Amino acid sequence: MKIGKIITELRKSKNWSQNDLASKTDISQVMVGKYERDDAIPSIEVAKKIADAFEVSLDYLVGEGQNASFDKKTLQRIQDLELLEESKRKTLFDLIDTYIRDAKTRQAYS
Incomplete structure (x- = not known):
């Protein structure tokens, strides 16, 4: 573009x-x-x-x-994730992965 x-x-x-x-x-x-x-x-x-x-x-x-x-907000959030302690970061990534998996599943079957 x-x-x-x-x-x-x-x-x-x-x-x-x-x-x-x-x-x-x-x-x-x-x-x-x-x-x-x-x-x-x-x-x-x-x-x-x-x-x-x-x-x-x-x-x-x-x-x-x-x-x-x-956008800048998304980039800042990604950078801020690195500041979290490992267990909290893992929890957030697990949650994100779950939402992404569900979205892909819905898209595949729609």
């Missing part, structure tokens, strides 16, 4: 106008439009501002990398 489509989808998911995104990132509305149409590619600095405004990682914004499908 191209960065323009990702920016557009994120902006619409937050019910922001292009002007809203522009004001949150100190980017002109004209440039936001160009980024969304893939007429221009944001610099790293601008992409970081956009990612921060949407609370996603740069990987997520450009749709690449190991963490591309995770």
Whole structure:
């Protein structure tokens, strides 16, 4: 997926106008439009501002990398799991595994 489509989808998911995104990132509305149409590619600095405004990682914004499908909250939760004592972490992973197994089973039989 191209960065323009990702920016557009994120902006619409937050019910922001292009002007809203522009004001949150100190980017002109004209440039936001160009980024969304893939007429221009944001610099790293601008992409970081956009990612921060949407609370996603740069990987997520450009749709690449190991963490591309995770927003910042999910990544932080994963990192925070490492802070838990082993028994609590195991319990959480068991619970997560159970939910994932059940979801896959429901999906397979629907």
